[in-house]
Amino acid sequence: MAEKTFLDAIREAMSEEMRNDKNVVLVGEDIGVYGGCFGVSRGMLAEFGTEQMLETPISEEGFMDMAMGASMVGMRPIVEIMFGDFSTLVSDGLINHAAKYRFMTGGQVDVPLVFRAPFGSGTGAAAQHSQSLETMYTNTPGLKIVYPATPYDAKGLLKSAIQDDGPVLFFENKLLYRTRGEVPEGEYTVEIGKADIKREGNDVSIISYSRMLPVCLEAAAKLADEGINAEVVDLRSLKPLDTETIVESVKKTSRALVVHEAPVFGGFAGEVVSSIMESEAFYYLDSPVERLGGKEMPVPYNPDLEKQIVPVVDDIMESVRKMIKK
Amino acid sequence: MAEKTFLDAIREAMSEEMRNDKNVVLVGEDIGVYGGCFGVSRGMLAEFGTEQMLETPISEEGFMDMAMGASMVGMRPIVEIMFGDFSTLVSDGLINHAAKYRFMTGGQVDVPLVFRAPFGSGTGAAAQHSQSLETMYTNTPGLKIVYPATPYDAKGLLKSAIQDDGPVLFFENKLLYRTRGEVPEGEYTVEIGKADIKREGNDVSIISYSRMLPVCLEAAAKLADEGINAEVVDLRSLKPLDTETIVESVKKTSRALVVHEAPVFGGFAGEVVSSIMESEAFYYLDSPVERLGGKEMPVPYNPDLEKQIVPVVDDIMESVRKMIKK
Amino acid sequence: MPSKGVGSIVSICFVIYRLFAGIEDIKKMPEEAMMAFEFGKKQSLETMKLMLTSRRFEEKVNEMFMQGLIHGTTHLGIGQEALHAGVSPALDADDWILPNHRGHGHCIAKGSTPYDIMAELMAVRDGVCKGMGGSMHIIDTRYKNMGSSGIVGSAIPLAAGMALQLKREGRKNVVCTMFGDAASNRGTFHEALNMASIWKVPALFLCENNMYGMSVPAKYSVSVEDIAVRAKSYSMESRIIDGNDVELVYSTIKEIADSMRENPRPFLLEAKTYRWLGHSKSDRREYRTKEEEAAWKKKCPIANFKVKMIERGFITDKAFDKMKAEVEAEIDAATEKCKGKDRVQLEEALNYVYSS
Amino acid sequence: MPSKGVGSIVSICFVIYRLFAGIEDIKKMPEEAMMAFEFGKKQSLETMKLMLTSRRFEEKVNEMFMQGLIHGTTHLGIGQEALHAGVSPALDADDWILPNHRGHGHCIAKGSTPYDIMAELMAVRDGVCKGMGGSMHIIDTRYKNMGSSGIVGSAIPLAAGMALQLKREGRKNVVCTMFGDAASNRGTFHEALNMASIWKVPALFLCENNMYGMSVPAKYSVSVEDIAVRAKSYSMESRIIDGNDVELVYSTIKEIADSMRENPRPFLLEAKTYRWLGHSKSDRREYRTKEEEAAWKKKCPIANFKVKMIERGFITDKAFDKMKAEVEAEIDAATEKCKGKDRVQLEEALNYVYSS
Ligand SMILES: Cc1ncc(C[n+]2csc(CCOP(=O)(O)OP(=O)(O)O)c2C)c(N)n1
């Protein structure tokens, strides 16, 4: 298997699907000659031309809605926004339209649309270009949400998302773009709604997704040196959430720590905590489930602070150690 | 004390504050002669004139942003949108701007803006006019969010919101508008960030807010007939959340049920559950904390279904009974 | 739906005339040429029936509301029947429409029966959307009606996107979206018309300027006298017409749509009209005068077309009354049929949430 | 900032001339009158210094990026100095500006020192925003600079709202917001200009049309040749100017702003210009030709104004070089001063989240 970057994996998934189906169209700003703000689509214009690469004006709300309109009559658009923060500009299309048209029409219409957006801090882009806004969408029936952490999962999940007949939000993290991992050459998909145990262990379940996953894995590796055997669960899909895998893991380990980049308060971890609370895993708990996430502030430009507001390896190790001592 | 409707309470709070300060301005669609989509501002145009009543075109994003701009140089706007569902159109103003300008400018600028929006189903308005979208905002540092259930709290919290120097989201529920309660004549405020025990009890804490609160109270009254003594906690503010009151209540009752109208999955209850999980109340729990909320579907027009997708008195009683049996 | 026979031929002549005449010539075009378009008898009768159906349907909905037999809210299109009967019949069956929230009449004109829609309003399973959508979301894909969004102005980009896909597929079809004067103040209008223009998509943006957005006069909220002027911002063609003249609506739509088929590009058409009733059921109409309402009622599209039909010998008072009674009976029957019909249950509704 | 003495007098005469001349007269206005506006010596020197400061500041930022001494990203305004030096000096101290993301030069022209801004870019406490905002959010309320939003186009309604409040308070001040060609495609542009028009707020919408939004040519993304045309959609006055001619920029802004003070209303001004460097640091500029870049470099606002100054005997080559060296030294010193300055700590930053 070839080692590829997360970014290459995304490009490969799109390219394969676009080759298979001329109705798969990438829609977004500066995706053509420029190759996309982060270079995701670099080189694709040459192969797919303007028929499958729709370069848009700065009109996020409008092009999201246009893509959705097109998707109702045969297009299978992949809508890219430059920064996930601009979610605010497309939320009407996603929440009030894409998520609801199939339902409101009594099943007459499908919206096979993929929405791709890069989230996260760590690039010095400050408060309006660094957020993790998944909770804008996790409470919306009708949407599926995936948030991969590895190149393998990115490619497999993106292909599943493109093949899905409903709207799927595919969230990316900027700091993962250059990370590498094995990506098989052939066709494969990763099922939406299935978590993945990225490391097995018995002492504690560290449950995470996206950019925090490698941080959790690093913490787990270091904890192993201390004799603590952490299991690391990669949610991969936030909606639907693979409660079963979470519950099985926690039943085995009796402890759980949920980690994400978004601020703790109101963050997605609350859902994970509740899913444990409501399952039989609750009765297996040796200590309360804990959450680690971003601090309660907009992302600062100041790089010292920018680093301090998201959980780091030490924070995770410290939380786990305390939990185990209890 | 006079019995007033929730709607009158809101009008009274706005009118009092507008009388005290000419820079308090109501901004929104059809708020003048029409008196607002739900009649909240009926009669106010005569007293406050167009100087303090800014009737807008259908340009939600634009007038939210304009109000915010005005607020940075002296206005204290109260922005009303007709349906909370149009939150999607103003989320850029609220999440990327209002919540962040004070922070991004290192404290140079305050945004004393109140955003009012009516949420909720039960009026036959279907999927795009019936949502409860509080979780679009609960994960945003920089915003305060209140969601009152009684006319008394509505008036007191709205006055606090208007007096606050930062952005406050004031959420309303359409089905509460015509409900009545005592509202004192004089000036008073309710502090943002304080929950309220609306009924004392020892057997279980039913934690809720807004429209579900009266439903919970009704369930509690009926449970009393069965000898079950429920305490009903009205959160009133979602952000900041009064964790202390929640924890004290749960320590006393050893059981908790969280109830809201928004869909369960990804709903705000997750935050409440986590706050219990993370506190000493966890060790007092006799049974896992449970959640009740909306079903995983857009709000249907079909009125039979519309009633079935939100928790009713029986659902709450049933959950409590099961919890107590455990 | 009216047959397109007679009218179409006249209309095609008219289109050819206009195509060969340059812009200057159109301005100088003799009155007779401008007035040239008239429906033949058959089309006149069909058109009248459509207008009467639209009007009666709305009256019936109003009654049903009063009786508490329909819940929620609704926006009635009485007064705007010339648009209902003029637009969809001028389109091809495979052209799409996206009416706004005030669109029952358009939906009927495109093909849905009064029963299909009344059933939706009564939230029974036979409704076009199985009772899931209600009045604000009458969508009937059988007749290429992608219906309305309840978010004012958001269907404008949806329509532009649909037109883009039709063009990509090489279909010679157009998408016509109707929206109000007030909707033209949404940012979506601007973004969609700009993109429609740069990508030359066959989208016909039809602004039904009925002078009010809820209680707010367009004179106050729209910074320009004629909304059609806004087309200039997108290098887009535009035109203003009397939206109460059904023959003019029909011939204009036909001319534009046919021209768009050959040469795909967007068009902004502004039709001046008026809604007789309140914005929605709870509207006291304090924001406008009885005189204004009376003046517009004189421009009733039905009454005025009836006069023409009588003049042309296509109908008599008696025949008109008979047609009206028939329409009334038909709608009453359709409404009766809805009563007691079963509704979708929770299990089934869950199937509509996610695609399978 | 340049003194407003000499230039102002000329400018006022010019304004009076234009005010008395009707629109028709302006069109017929003799070339000489149009060309009448020239800076005096003092203002010329100050203006030149401002342009050089803007240019040198950006060059320095570029260097600092290359050296890894500034992180994040930045959008440099080299080539657009005539706008920087022409706009804010033409405004009153109590007029507000809201530059876009490419706005360092405007911020300096409005009053912030290079140190204030460089400190922000280096994220130290002395930065205008205490290091919380960075390049995309240079806000300095001391000088009535409400800065840029990183969300392209969203500052347009913010500016309109500020202007509304100034008008409510009866202040005779204007708000000038700068935005790019690409920003004119955002829905916020449409919504804000419509409301600015109906409420007649003193907002000067300045479109800095530098022909590209990132890699996308305005010719592709903007459906109209001149963005100023879009003013018609809002019954708004507009004008197009050469954005590289600093005297023209200054006199135009002054004329419009002064007229808005007396008679509050919005205005759309389009200034044609060009950014010499890439959109941001990672841009390879594959979307445009070297020839095009070279042609625009010939229209360098600094070089061209230097020629005029020499012709008018206001400066010599030597004096120019000296000024350049001084500016360079000043910016180097400001930059050095930033190094090692302390940064805000977490506890303090928490205070900025919520108003107290
Ligand atoms: C974005 C949005 N804002 C407000 C509303 C509430 N609303 C529904 S219809 C309407 C008036 C629309 O006026 P116009 O576009 O002129 O259409 P008309 O009703 O006159 O046909 C309003 C304010 C809405 N549904 N969506």
Ligand SMILES: Cc1ncc(C[n+]2csc(CCOP(=O)(O)OP(=O)(O)O)c2C)c(N)n1
């Ligand atoms: C809403 C939004 N979309 C996209 C971006 C990314 N972006 C930043 S600047 C820019 C180009 C803006 O072009 P223009 O408005 O012409 O200003 P210029 O950079 O040319 O000065 C883009 C696409 C953004 N910041 N905000």
Ligand SMILES: [Mg+2]
């Ligand atoms: Mg209207």
Ligand SMILES: [Mg+2]
């Ligand atoms: Mg530009």
